[in-house]
Amino acid sequence: LKLYCLSGHPTLPCNVLKFKSTTIMLDCGLDMTSTLNFLPLPLVQSPRLSKLPGWVLKDGSTFLDKELKECSGHVFVDSVPEFCLPETELLDLSTVDVILISNYHCMMALPYITEYTGFTGTVYATEPTVQIGRLLMEELVNSIERVPKAQSASMWKNKEVQRLLPTPLKDAVEVSMWRKCYTMPEVNAALSKIQLVGYSQKIELFGAVQVTPLSSGYALGSSNWIIQSHYEKVSYVSGSSLLTTHPQPMDQASLKNSDVLILTGLTQIPTANPDGMVGEFCSNLAMTVRNGGNVLVPCYPSGVIYDLLECLYQYIDSAGLSNVPFYFISPVANSSLEFSQIFAEWLCHNKQTKVYLPEPPFPHAELIQTNKLKHYPSIHGDFSNDFKQPCVVFTGHPSLRFGDVVHFMELWGKSSLNTVIFTEPDFSYLDALAPYQPLAMKCVYCPIDTRLNFIQVSKLLKEVQPLHVVCPEQYTQPPPTQSHRTDLMVDCQPPPMSYRRAEVLTLPYKRRYEKIEIMPDLADSLVPLEIKPGISLATVSAVLHTKDNKHVLQLPPKPPQPPASKKRKRVSDDVPECKPLKPLLSGSIPVDQFVQTLEKHGFSDVKVEDTAKGHIVLLQEAETLIQIEEDSTHIICDNDEPLRVKLRDLVLKFLQKF
Amino acid sequence: MSRQQAWFIARARHRFAMTRECSLLLPHVCAALADPRQPGSDDTCLEKLLDWFRELTKFDPTVELVQNNPCLTEFITSVLALPEPSPSILSFTLRLAGILAASENRFQHLQQEKLLVRLFGRDGPLNSALWEDASVRSGWVEGVHSMMHHQPALHFLCDGGGIDVIFTLQGDPSLFVASAASQLLVHMLTFSVESEMTEPLSTKDCDWPACAQMIIKHIEDSLQSSSSSHIEQSLKLLTSLFGSCRATWTEVLWLGIAKQIESFLTEETVQVQHMLANLLLRIAWSPVFCDTKGSIWALVTSALEHLTPVQAGPLAVGILRIPECPQDVRIQALTVLLQPMDCILRAASQPLEYAGLLDESVSDPATVESLLSSKSSCVNLLCQTLAHLEKLLSLIRLPVDLPYMSLLRSLMTILQFCNGFLSPASPLGSTISRILINCFRVQRSALDVLAALSKQKGCDTLLGSLFDVLLAYLESPNTNPTVLKKTFQATSKWLVRLQELSCSNTQWQQTKKILEDVFLVLQKRLYSPCWEVRDSSLEFLTALINCLKDQDEFRQSLLSSEVPRLTENLLEDPESYVRASAVTAVGHLAFITCFAPESPAIGNQYNKENIVAKLQEILSTDPEGFPRRAVISIFTKWLRQGCTGQLEDTERFVSRVIQTVEHDLDWEVRLGGLELVEVFCSQTFRQLGHPKCTYAPLSSVVTSYINQNESLHVFCRAKVFSFLFQSLCDYDKPIGQRACDVLLGLRYTFYPVRTLKDSQGAEDSRAGPSIAWLQRTLRQGSMAQNFPTDGDNGVDFQDPESMLLALDIIDLEDLHDGLNKSSDHVEKSPQSLLQDILATVGTIEENEADCY
Numbered sequence A: 001l002k003l004y005c006l007s008g009h010p011t012l013p014c015n016v017l018k019f020k021s022t023t024i025m026l027d028c029g030l031d032m033t034s035t036l037n038f039l040p041l042p043l044v045q046s047p048r049l050s051k052l053p054g055w056v057l058k059d060g061s062t063f064l065d066k067e068l069k070e071c072s073g074h075v076f077v078d079s080v081p082e083f084c085l086p087e088t089e090l091l092d093l094s095t096v097d098v099i100l101i102s103n104y105h106c107m108m109a110l111p112y113i114t115e116y117t118g119f120t121g122t123v124y125a126t127e128p129t130v131q132i133g134r135l136l137m138e139e140l141v142n143s144i145e146r147v148p149k150a151q152s153a154s155m156w157k158n159k160e161v162q163r164l165l166p167t168p169l170k171d172a173v174e175v176s177m178w179r180k181c182y183t184m185p186e187v188n189a190a191l192s193k194i195q196l197v198g199y200s201q202k203i204e205l206f207g208a209v210q211v212t213p214l215s216s217g218y219a220l221g222s223s224n225w226i227i228q229s230h231y232e233k234v235s236y237v238s239g240s241s242l243l244t245t246h247p248q249p250m251d252q253a254s255l256k257n258s259d260v261l262i263l264t265g266l267t268q269i270p271t272a273n274p275d276g277m278v279g280e281f282c283s284n285l286a287m288t289v290r291n292g293g294n295v296l297v298p299c300y301p302s303g304v305i306y307d308l309l310e311c312l313y314q315y316i317d318s319a320g321l322s323n324v325p326f327y328f329i330s331p332v333a334n335s336s337l338e339f340s341q342i343f344a345e346w347l348c349h350n351k352q353t354k355v356y357l358p359e360p361p362f363p364h365a366e367l368i369q370t371n372k373l374k375h376y377p378s379i380h381g382d383f384s385n386d387f388k389q390p391c392v393v394f395t396g397h398p399s400l401r402f403g404d405v406v407h408f409m410e411l412w413g414k415s416s417l418n419t420v421i422f423t424e425p426d427f428s429y430l431d432a433l434a435p436y437q438p439l440a441m442k443c444v445y446c447p448i449d450t451r452l453n454f455i456q457v458s459k460l461l462k463e464v465q466p467l468h469v470v471c472p473e474q475y476t477q478p479p480p481t482q483s484h485r486t487d488l489m490v491d492c493q494p495p496p497m498s499y500r501r502a503e504v505l506t507l508p509y510k511r512r513y514e515k516i517e518i519m520p521d522l523a524d525s526l527v528p529l530e531i532k533p534g535i536s537l538a539t540v541s542a543v544l545h546t547k548d549n550k551h552v553l554q555l556p557p558k559p560p561q562p563p564a565s566k567k568r569k570r571v572s573d574d575v576p577e578c579k580p581l582k583p584l585l586s587g588s589i590p591v592d593q594f595v596q597t598l599e600k601h602g603f604s605d606v607k608v609e610d611t612a613k614g615h616i617v618l619l620q621e622a623e624t625l626i627q628i629e630e631d632s633t634h635i636i637c638d639n640d641e642p643l644r645v646k647l648r649d650l651v652l653k654f655l656q657k658f
Numbered sequence B: 001m002s003r004q005q006a007w008f009i010a011r012a013r014h015r016f017a018m019t020r021e022c023s024l025l026l027p028h029v030c031a032a033l034a035d036p037r038q039p040g041s042d043d044t045c046l047e048k049l050l051d052w053f054r055e056l057t058k059f060d061p062t063v064e065l066v067q068n069n070p071c072l073t074e075f076i077t078s079v080l081a082l083p084e085p086s087p088s089i090l091s092f093t094l095r096l097a098g099i100l101a102a103s104e105n106r107f108q109h110l111q112q113e114k115l116l117v118r119l120f121g122r123d124g125p126l127n128s129a130l131w132e133d134a135s136v137r138s139g140w141v142e143g144v145h146s147m148m149h150h151q152p153a154l155h156f157l158c159d160g161g162g163i164d165v166i167f168t169l170q171g172d173p174s175l176f177v178a179s180a181a182s183q184l185l186v187h188m189l190t191f192s193v194e195s196e197m198t199e200p201l202s203t204k205d206c207d208w209p210a211c212a213q214m215i216i217k218h219i220e221d222s223l224q225s226s227s228s229s230h231i232e233q234s235l236k237l238l239t240s241l242f243g244s245c246r247a248t249w250t251e252v253l254w255l256g257i258a259k260q261i262e263s264f265l266t267e268e269t270v271q272v273q274h275m276l277a278n279l280l281l282r283i284a285w286s287p288v289f290c291d292t293k294g295s296i297w298a299l300v301t302s303a304l305e306h307l308t309p310v311q312a313g314p315l316a317v318g319i320l321r322i323p324e325c326p327q328d329v330r331i332q333a334l335t336v337l338l339q340p341m342d343c344i345l346r347a348a349s350q351p352l353e354y355a356g357l358l359d360e361s362v363s364d365p366a367t368v369e370s371l372l373s374s375k376s377s378c379v380n381l382l383c384q385t386l387a388h389l390e391k392l393l394s395l396i397r398l399p400v401d402l403p404y405m406s407l408l409r410s411l412m413t414i415l416q417f418c419n420g421f422l423s424p425a426s427p428l429g430s431t432i433s434r435i436l437i438n439c440f441r442v443q444r445s446a447l448d449v450l451a452a453l454s455k456q457k458g459c460d461t462l463l464g465s466l467f468d469v470l471l472a473y474l475e476s477p478n479t480n481p482t483v484l485k486k487t488f489q490a491t492s493k494w495l496v497r498l499q500e501l502s503c504s505n506t507q508w509q510q511t512k513k514i515l516e517d518v519f520l521v522l523q524k525r526l527y528s529p530c531w532e533v534r535d536s537s538l539e540f541l542t543a544l545i546n547c548l549k550d551q552d553e554f555r556q557s558l559l560s561s562e563v564p565r566l567t568e569n570l571l572e573d574p575e576s577y578v579r580a581s582a583v584t585a586v587g588h589l590a591f592i593t594c595f596a597p598e599s600p601a602i603g604n605q606y607n608k609e610n611i612v613a614k615l616q617e618i619l620s621t622d623p624e625g626f627p628r629r630a631v632i633s634i635f636t637k638w639l640r641q642g643c644t645g646q647l648e649d650t651e652r653f654v655s656r657v658i659q660t661v662e663h664d665l666d667w668e669v670r671l672g673g674l675e676l677v678e679v680f681c682s683q684t685f686r687q688l689g690h691p692k693c694t695y696a697p698l699s700s701v702v703t704s705y706i707n708q709n710e711s712l713h714v715f716c717r718a719k720v721f722s723f724l725f726q727s728l729c730d731y732d733k734p735i736g737q738r739a740c741d742v743l744l745g746l747r748y749t750f751y752p753v754r755t756l757k758d759s760q761g762a763e764d765s766r767a768g769p770s771i772a773w774l775q776r777t778l779r780q781g782s783m784a785q786n787f788p789t790d791g792d793n794g795v796d797f798q799d800p801e802s803m804l805l806a807l808d809i810i811d812l813e814d815l816h817d818g819l820n821k822s823s824d825h826v827e828k829s830p831q832s833l834l835q836d837i838l839a840t841v842g843t844i845e846e847n848e849a850d851c852y
Helices: A033-037 A110-116 A127-145 A184-191 A274-290 A304-318 A333-342 A349-355 A364-369 A382-386 A405-412 A429-436 A454-464 A520-525 A591-600 A641-653 B003-016 B020-034 B043-058 B064-068 B071-081 B087-100 B104-112 B115-120 B134-147 B151-159 B162-169 B175-196 B210-224 B228-244 B249-266 B273-285 B293-306 B309-320 B327-348 B366-372 B375-393 B404-418 B427-436 B440-453 B460-475 B481-501 B505-526 B531-548 B552-559 B563-572 B576-593 B608-621 B625-640 B647-661 B667-688 B699-708 B710-717 B720-728 B733-750 B769-783 B800-809 B812-820 B830-851
Strands: A002-005 A015-019 A022-026 A068-071 A074-077 A098-100 A122-126 A194-197 A203-205 A209-215 A223-228 A233-238 A260-264 A295-298 A326-329 A373-376 A392-395 A419-422 A442-445 A468-472 A497-499 A503-506 A516-518 A529-532 A535-537 A543-547 A550-554 A606-610 A614-619 A624-629 A633-636
Touching: A015 A233, A015 A260, A022 A209, A033 A429, A074 A429, A098 A110, A098 A209, A110 A184, A122 A127, A122 A209, A127 A184, A127 A194, A127 A333, A260 A454, A274 A295, A274 A304, A274 A419, A274 A442, A274 B505, A295 A405, A304 A326, A304 A364, A326 A333, A333 A364, A333 A373, A364 A373, A373 A382, A392 A405, A419 A429, A429 A442, A497 A503, A516 A520, A591 A606, A591 A614, A591 A641, A624 A641, A633 A641, B020 B071, B020 B087, B020 B830, B043 B087, B043 B830, B064 B071, B064 B104, B071 B087, B071 B104, B071 B115, B087 B104, B087 B115, B087 B134, B104 B115, B104 B151, B115 B134, B115 B151, B134 B162, B134 B175, B151 B162, B151 B175, B151 B210, B162 B175, B162 B210, B175 B210, B175 B228, B210 B228, B210 B249, B228 B249, B228 B273, B249 B273, B249 B293, B273 B293, B273 B309, B293 B309, B293 B327, B309 B327, B309 B366, B309 B375, B327 B366, B327 B375, B327 B404, B327 B427, B366 B375, B366 B427, B375 B427, B375 B440, B404 B427, B404 B440, B404 B460, B440 B481, B460 B481, B460 B505, B481 B505, B481 B531, B481 B552, B505 B531, B505 B552, B505 B563, B531 B552, B531 B563, B531 B576, B552 B563, B552 B576, B563 B576, B563 B608, B576 B608, B576 B625, B608 B625, B608 B647, B625 B647, B625 B667, B647 B667, B647 B710, B647 B720, B667 B710, B667 B720, B667 B733, B710 B720, B710 B800, B720 B733, B720 B769, B720 B800, B733 B800, B733 B812, B769 B800
Parallel strands: A022 A098, A098 A122, A122 A194, A233 A260, A260 A468, A295 A392, A295 A419, A326 A373, A326 A392, A419 A442, A468 A497, A516 A550
Antiparallel strands: A002 A015, A002 A503, A015 A022, A068 A074, A203 A209, A209 A223, A223 A233, A529 A535, A543 A550, A606 A614, A614 A624, A624 A633
16 A cells, blocks of 8 residues: 655645555646746736846846846746646656546646556546536636747756745746646547546446545535445545535545545635635625725636625625626636536535525526626626726636736736735735735735634544544644644644655555455355354365456366376366365364373373473483474474374374364 | 501402302312323413412411311312322322411311321322322422421421431432422421520530431431432532521531531542532621631631632632631632633743732642643633633622733733634643634633723733734634624723723824724624624624713724714615614714714714614614614614704604604504603703693693693694504503503693592593593503594694693593503413313313213
């Protein structure tokens, strides 16, 4: 049981589990925080960005000034944003048999794996995961491809040069592995390798293990996975939530009795309570709009936005915002809003029942109907005609490096009436804002992360009681900025095993058993013998047949008939030779009684010596030695075969045969 | 017995005597109850029946009741004859017999019939299978308790061995029975000593009466036994005795057992320490121990030392409230209360950073530290300690000086531990911090103490950091709504304190900054999507205005913030509670924006007419009752404070409000309208002067008087009378009562001297047809539907002459009495009760007939 850790990001995991004879990749998250080192991609020419000065080394050299630009004391790469891929060197990824996806945020690196590594296996994911994952990828590709960048920077990645750069570029890891975004054909090719699964569906992998997705309560179609054989159970918990939001609730009971539980995707903001943050979001939004300002909400096109819209649906009237337009701008806005309404079976009970009324499960349908919420593929076209201020705009990308959000940052950044409210927890808001400084606009950080917090984890672990817990190293110590908060780490007994990027972990669980089937005719031939009350034994002579990881015991072939002809048998026809079986012995020899028996049979000078493992019975006259140990008995006599046989028979009297 | 007492008793006997109707019904009821075919009577009826008998016997010790109603003894006899009576009937019988036997005469009567022996003696239910039923045991104890008012009863019980039964019942599995048995023993002991002793007891010669002797011996034996449960029973009994009886003999009793009690403090084999705090507290409070107080205080000191901090807490806070508590005991008690707070402070700070709350020499923190480092006990100990401190701080006269500054620092530390803002300096601190993070219970208790502490002086240097903590709570989106509400309460109290101090310029700057921050956070909270938060924010604002409206800095900060505008917006909130709170807040804001002599020139938005119009609109159109109630009470408040302008303006204002509320569907709004009218009347009188007595009530001068009586004209113009008379016929009784009170008030003002006249419905010759109609209508009370006020009936409610006449002629006192009778005065009568019981039996008889 081995775990290869390919990603260092605890909420965007990518691990490979070797279990029995299978190689299973658990998620393939894409770490996009690398994009924060790049300049934003503006939709329309930005005089401010194009006028940024090139970066000059301390010694005055200017050879990097085309690649690196300086803005308010920070240095950015002026190139198409690149992403930090999971490790590809730690093991040969073409040997991966299957990839299990737990939610749409954790599959963004899929094209890199399936299209670049020689991967030939199958990917398993639920339908909403695939559909919404496709939307996220489409939005990503679209946002980057529609702003072609003439130049591409690579000089700064040179190790020697990187050393000279200021932080954070200097400390960026594995920059040589950073890749540009994939293309739509690659996305389509990758998604075509996915096989759809439903919750609790059991999928056999090569007869060796069975994998099952369970509802994890975090997002539409999000799953945890059970990977089990007959005697071992590994649970993979990734991005789960116990809060009542829109998805189906988390299935905790099925995680019980795990030998190993791999725990990833906990909340990134453990000190913030999502309810409080939603309140904060609403208050700040209302305050800004009532003061005549605009609100910008950088977000993903799916997920928390559904809950936010639902919350706003109830809040708009109470805060007197009925006449304020809400805009949702994304190339996939329309599909996202519509998809959310059709995945009824993946929704929480409340929303499922609405479908039977019939009503749309999410109230954003009504917001759209009443024209309070309008959605557009981009800022071009209809949007520019309808655009009214003050307004609220939801748009991507949360990193503020590409997508329509860049335009609004440039447009609204100069006025202190406007507010940008960060709700996605994936990026540090200060880093995201760095290339827009100096900024007059108000910034509010209300990260809404519904994933498990440490209190919930501790309750969950107490409930499901896994034998071993494995988690990213970040979860085994308090957050670096709050070192006194020892409550913000995974607390369980035995302490969790931790992993970091590019580490291979041998999981502490030893496999002990394997299930073997006995064919009926063989079972028929067995004659069990009761050796202790309630325990019967039988000797089995059979041929072990192993195919597709299934083991079967069959009757041994009949002893070969004497060849009818004198022809020599062909070697390939040879079957294992069956020797007649000697009976098996069991029991122990009570030394005192044995000595008495020896004396009864005429051995007069018996002497017993105790040894570490048993006894030695010495027949001095016959110069014979009987060594009795727990699991063996030896008769050592000098070429006196009749004596040996006699002694052997005496020993056998004390043992049971079967 | 004084004449007055005799008269009172005679009247009561008359009131509670059995009426003829009841004595006719009673035999049927008794027969029905004793009928075993009856499937269990309604317990409530039986309880009411017992209540009635208690009233009947209370003032009548004679034997007449049982003699004149032989059905009662027959009932008892027939229940006793039943082979298997139902437990509830048997229990009822026991209690009834006890009530009847409460007087010596009736006791003897029942004794003659041998009923009491058969009920309460060895051969009664006591030894039957029915004793297993807790209600029977409870009935037995209650019966005995009721009869225990004379010596024959006492002897009957003690001689018959009944007292042993009570001793056993102290440990009854039913807590009700056990507690009743304990109370009964206390009663018997007190009664025995007080009725049978001729000479006062002395410690040397304690010759207790027989019954008392038995009980005291039982107490002493139990205390010396090794069984915790027996000791606990006796401690319970003693606690209750010392709490209820302050006679000198209790001291003699105490001296006999004091040593034994003291030994329990150090005894490890029996765990009864948790019972001792309460007992010692009762003794310490009792005034009879003046001679032995020294030893009592020594015992209390020892208890404070030996009991666990959780057990000692209630004792400590209790004795701190005793004025004569010696200083050293007080210090010890204070140490118990402050030790957890001291530990918190020490755990959170660097060594030598703060002095702590306590001198290290008087405290051994090991026990408290170990309690604080365990998850299960830490929260409990802190919550208990905080509750005690709050109780202590809320006393009007604090008996001790607390180290307020350190206490405040400790509270701030707790609050910072709870929101995870404090990195502790010690391992104990880390453990406590981990336990307390997000603990709402501790946050709530700490904020309560914080609010109570605002009254004390000596914490001023910490104000800056205190507001940092409070603002962190107010700002944090993670603050739970209840905790937020408590934070608001504490903040408003401390803001008042802050204002009192901000005289110097630097302090003024600090106050200004704090107020700005508070209003900024309040602004955000007023936009909260959670209505509870919006509601508590508005309540907070109202509380602030109430206390600080006269402070310039406060007014300036408030008016320069967004808060007033937002508050007005919330008048349209979708949640009715929030609208109501917004109405109250806007109403209070008006004291600053419109009614203040130097109202700020900030545009038209705070125009008085606008605000009145807005609130008027809510009063007439809001679909929910709460906002409308809020409007009417704000209007009344304005009127009381004289903010509604000159008399003519006020008259118009009141008239408008009356016309809006008189048809309101919510009775509390109408009641608010009456309150407004009452205030209006008294203010009008105050402004115009009361009508002179000399004008009163001679009819010949009435007309001339009216012409002069401007106030009457004002009331008529404002349509006060039509509203009041109409309210007299309101379906909701409180309205009629209030209207009647107001009218009576007016009558007393206009007719201060009245001659008594026959009020039995004779029509006054002066009453014209219209007033006669009014009189008739009012007599119908709420039956008078659609009370017309438009003059169709000839009553002109705006005609001062008719109204003055109406006030004189209509028998308002009679109406008042009628309205004050409870609506169920007919249903509550004993006769109705007896009929009810018979009615349920009737149905059984009918069913029987059906069977044939």
